[in-house]
Each structure stands twice: as C-alpha cells, then as structure tokens.
Amino acid sequence: MVQAQGLLVDDESRCVHYHSDKDIVALQCYQCKKYYACYQCHNVLEKHTFSPYPLYLRQDKPILCGSCKNTLTYEEYREKGSCPYCVALFNPTCQSHHSYYFK
Known part of the structure; x- marks a missing residue:
C-alpha cells in the first residue's frame, strides 16, 4: 500500500x-x-526541491487519494473533483497550486 509522506496530521494525507x-x-x-x-x-x-510531474506522461499515476490509498492519473484526478474509487471529495482550491505539482 502506498502511503503519503510529510509532516502528517492524520492518515488521510492531511499535513x-x-x-x-x-x-x-x-x-x-x-x-x-x-x-x-x-x-x-x-x-x-528532502535534499532537493519538489519536481513537478510532466503531464505528457498520461499513463503515470502521480496522485494518491489519502482516503482509499488508490493512485490516480492526472485525468482521473481532474475529471470529477473526487476520487473515482471511493468518491471522496478533493479540495477544489488545490488548483491554485497546479504549477507546483504539474508541468
């Protein structure tokens, strides 16, 4: 099972x-x-800065749902604003940080 890393507050990837x-x-x-x-x-x-994920790698799964722990493609993540596996809602304001995570 894939787990999120970070200065975590809980087991659903909140930090x-x-x-x-x-x-x-x-x-x-x-x-x-x-x-x-x-x-x-x-x-x-980490000893390096966060490197954004290239969006041309369409089959890769650079997103992890903290609720169900499934990994998602960028298209799955953006499609509905919720996890396609467990239907947990994602924060819509994350879009304001798009350039940090994707290129």
Whole structure:
C-alpha cells in the first residue's frame, strides 16, 4: 500500500500545511517518485526541491487519494473533483497550486 509522506496530521494525507476535510490528495515528486502531502512537506524533508510531474506522461499515476490509498492519473484526478474509487471529495482550491505539482 502506498502511503503519503510529510509532516502528517492524520492518515488521510492531511499535513501541518493543508488540513481541511478535503485536503486528502498526496502528489508524487517527479525526481524522487515519493508521494508527499504537499510540496512544502517535501521540501522540508528532502535534499532537493519538489519536481513537478510532466503531464505528457498520461499513463503515470502521480496522485494518491489519502482516503482509499488508490493512485490516480492526472485525468482521473481532474475529471470529477473526487476520487473515482471511493468518491471522496478533493479540495477544489488545490488548483491554485497546479504549477507546483504539474508541468
């Protein structure tokens, strides 16, 4: 089972930086391939800065649902605003951080 890393507050990927009910997405750093609750947690705990995931790698699964622990493609993540496996809602304001996580 894939687990999110970071300065975690709970087991659904919420961290000290983002911890609302809908902050359950962890994202994969392209460089180290680890899933982190947020780029800030990654940058505190790793020796390199978070590397955004290239969107042309359409079959890769750089998103982790903290609720059910399934990994998602970018298209699955963006399609409904919720997890296609467990229907947990994702935070819509995460879109404002898109450039940190995807390129």
